[in-house]
Amino acid sequence: MTSVDEHARAIERLLTGPLGLAGTGTGTETVPLSDALGRITAIDVLAAVDLPLFRNSQMDGFAARAADLIGAPVTLTVTGDIPAGHVQPPALEPGTVTRIMTGAIVPDGADCVVPVEDTRPSADPGFADPGSTDRGSTLVGASVTITTPRGAGDFVRERGSDLRRGELLLPGGLRLAPRHLAALAAGGQNSVLVLRRVLVAVITTGAELAPAGAALASGQIFDANLVALSAAVTEAGAELVLAESSSDDTGEFLSILTRATRAADLVVTSGGVSQGAYEVVREALEPLGAVVGHVDMQPGGPQATAVVDGVPVVCFPGNPVSTQVSFVVFLRPILRRAAGLTALPPTTRRLAGPVASVVGKRQFLRGRMLDDGTVEIVAGAGSHLVAAMARADVLLDIPRGITDLAAGQDVGVWAL
Template sequence: MSQGADRVWSVSEHLANILGQLAPLDPIELQLLDAQGCVLVEDVTVPVALPPFENSSMDGYAVRVADTRAAAPEHPAVLEVIGDVAAGSGVLPTVGPGQAARIMTGAPIPPGAEAVVPVEWTDGGAGSGRATAMTAHSVDPSGAAGEVRVHQPATAGQFVRARGSDAAAGDLALAAGTVLGPPQIGLLAAVGRGTVTVRPRPRVVVLSTGSELVEPDEELAPGRIHDSNSYALTAAARAAGAIAYRVGAVADEVETLRATIEDQLIRADVIVTSGGVSVGAYDVVKEALSSLGDSFGDDAGSAAGFVQFRELAMQPGKPQGFGRIGPDRTPLLALPGNPVSAYVSFELFVRPVIRTLMGVGAVHREVVRARCSAAIDRSPEGKRQFLRGHYDHATGTVTPVGGAASHLVKALAHADALIVVSEAVTSVAAGTEVDVVLLD
């Protein structure tokens, strides 16, 4: 495959060329909360049974089964309450024949007890003149505490969480390759892991170029527009799993752009620009980055020191740039400036880069086949077209949203899928099956 920029690249060629130059980031050890969203690089086993002891799943009374076997509302079993057991209790009373221990949720099952009777099945100790709210603050670990009437029989193991019922010692808790979300972080804490070895989330720096761009909360002067690309792309990078930093819009000045990118290299695993990659007189990104040479710490002419700009057989998003710059050969992806073109390009190229650096298995978005509910009258021959659409999971259909124009931000905001029309197809009849990239 030619590496030249003087030909038209397919979408697949461009993506393969990018990903072929990348590898997952090196593992690091992080504190649990810092590891959220990262990919585990080691198998984690359970060192001690979880839970580590039998405990109660209800507030109630720990009892022997034989003592409640004949219990009924009209003939309750009357048991001596010998003490209270709260969560965290260390010294436990022994439950003998005709006895019970008041117990809280999560508290260890005392010796001699075989089941827990919920407080709702009892009189709550009212018959002893000692009925109180069943809370940890009402426990009384001292000796005899009156009696309780039990109105229903208990069965062995009832409302008792067995030792190791969640996980046995030596079980695999989490396998390498797992993305750590809140439940996984909770499991790691439960098995006693305060740190974990993961691949870090990539740091992605996003910037827009264009002297016409102003911040969203600034008043628009004639010829100016609000910068939406850097916000959309930063949000997209975060949604993909990255730590994303947004840089304010950079004016159409070559040296300013170069200086801005050089300043950002220290905190970037990936740099993403939008705008300035076509053939216009002010396409500053292309001018600034086509031959960086040793201005970024590389030998002039080396593959690491410049960004190659290409024309792709796709719509939207024909002009694209990719290269590796700086002493750490940081990947830089230069996307077109039209909002839809930039976002579609992110989904097709930048998101897979982020996922590759993270080391996750699912690098690409899910693609499904769906019936197109409306006709697509025109699609450019020889180009792969990506139209915005709404996918109906219940019916397996997709409906185009908005037109093909690459400035339709509102239509993009109401789409949750991309309808793919292949290079050989110039129109799609209603009801035809098409490939659909699911964005949601």
């Protein structure tokens, strides 16, 4: 019987050679921003332009000279109208103002913007309301009264005040969120260099499996593993390229496996690796040199590894909890590292109550974190308790040689 740590090292060796999964991953690729959410930047990204690109207004109002507003209220003539997206406006003459919209270019000669809220119509009966939203209205030639003085720089966004061209926009190794994509787009970039995702195929096995929501025949169950493994692969930063279920027919399994190895860097299977009859994964892969054995853990004892057509194949047992625990312990750390994601190493917490474990096996019990930082058991050790697994948010890692732990003792914890 192999230990958990020995099997974990075997999987890491299996994946390190052909893929470099234990190191920096499988290279880089350039993707459009529309596909970049959640991806990891491969290198530092420098600003290609100044941000903002030009000197512009922070408010709807009037571009003015601060020196002309001393002693406000003052009444000044409106000599122009500048909407956003307008070409470079003419310079502002002393003693005048120009109506300006948010984001519009501030004219040369103006050093501040007066918000509409700080203006009022002058006594001129022909004056239009400075706050008018009528696109056809113009204030050119009229006058406006500025009620509040402003200093140089007020409500003006200077060119490059956010970031200068050539400065660091985003660091390498960053997982891209919507705010990062906004910064890239604002800088004129429509694509970004990211770490290439590991391509993973998932195959679940068992004649008893039916898709969730299908009409069940006698003896069938819904295939929870296909959903769980597909989601786990994606959450770990890899790209799911195939997800299919096979019956216990060896020919069918090998046909799906052939398509999987052509599409993926790594194949993950569930079920069919125990010592009974109809163990399709073992029957198909042992003649190809697979290593099939038992790991001293509960749940998740039956495990296997293989290389088929140069592609690593990692095989987990079929009980839903065993499958999920196996992924967390053996594959998640490697895939997250390859994807450039933050590691989720085991931590230590205090037990809220006593725990009993089995003799001779390292046990991974389902538990949950309590508000006081302690952990408690959620359910029993059965590898079929998939609903109980859903109520857990951690795995309690009970070492092989320990059968009892008291309340208040420390225990290893893996986040789910």
